[in-house]
Amino acid sequence: MPKLGVEPLRRAALVEATIGAIGEAGTLDVTVAKIARRAGMSSALAHHYFGGKEQIFLAAMRHTLTVYGAEVRGALAMAQGPEARIEAIVRASFSDSHFRREVIATWLNFYVLAQTSAQANRLLCLYQRRLRSNLRHGLRPLIGARAGPVADRLAALIDGFYLRHSLGIDQPDGAAAAEQVLRSLSLELAHGIH
Amino acid sequence: MPKLGVEPLRRAALVEATIGAIGEAGTLDVTVAKIARRAGMSSALAHHYFGGKEQIFLAAMRHTLTVYGAEVRGALAMAQGPEARIEAIVRASFSDSHFRREVIATWLNFYVLAQTSAQANRLLCLYQRRLRSNLRHGLRPLIGARAGPVADRLAALIDGFYLRHSLGIDQPDGAAAAEQVLRSLSLELAHGIH
């Protein structure tokens, strides 16, 4: 059975299983054994590849951030003009592939992890800084000096909609959430430069 | 030592200790024993009064929501006119007594708990509904039919600022956060009724 070079496959399976397990169990009682079973291997193997539970979570976190970042970058590449760029960021943030129950639960879990893990904290700060930076750069040519605070508001708005949907009352509707954020954006833009 | 009628005092001490412990340890490894020690009693007594860990957390949650609700109601009572009412809600949401590291961490913990505890979920949904309802009622006479979606955006904005500060990069500045939300509000109001 033991084929060679399965390490990347196993790591990927564990990362995916972690997100799935968090989405299902909601962060409490997500154990290494459950993750490993979901990925089709023993818990000992999970430890072998990642060294520990925190490392597994961090890997899942990095994966989520990477996928999200790639989606944003891809959307940005196709955007024409500053307003389209902001719209691309917002739409990517609420794309169907990310604005899903499991992923939302995973994000929430990351925020909790970030309270005790310095690495997790750093990763989330990085995400926040990048999001605001992307928004700010898109806003700058449109509203000049107001770009900073407006970017902060839009970023908070995005995070707020994620938090809201973590309760899982209404099933996530990414398109509607994106429209809400874009309506705030258009109000800010209508207000002009000042 | 055993004086009579200490039950309410003990319960209050445990609730306060829970919030303190969460703020310090960041939700992971917050054990009943730690909470009880922080409240100056044995873990057995904590179980005696609350019946279990989840009940202790739920009590802390109810307490936080109650205090927050009282603060909002107090601010609303003094507000003159619809715009002042909304401003009161926002300011109360970011008052120094609540926009603190421990309380923010506690809120985050509640959201996590709400993923597995139906009671916690119901409580948070209740909070969200009340917040939006309060905002909507204040907005109605100002912008009519737009009150609904605008209330949603303001509520998400408030939650978003809380989430952002849960990372604890910059120490919480409630006044600044309130100003940010109020700026969004004034933009929405400037846009008129339509």
Next chain:
DNA sequence: AATTTTATTGATTGACTAGTCAATCAAGCT
């Protein structure tokens, strides 16, 4: 063929934790 390397797991360990319980202590009531 022998050796090394990688893959894999069952079994185990050690630490910790929620919850229980019997026993103790003190205050009020009769």
Next chain:
DNA sequence: AGCTTGATTGACTAGTCAATCAATAAAATT
């Protein structure tokens, strides 16, 4: 003085979980 009742805890139980390890099996290397 004796009974009841609330307060309180130390000790214990039963369970869980992360992490370790020794052992096995198969590929790759020599």
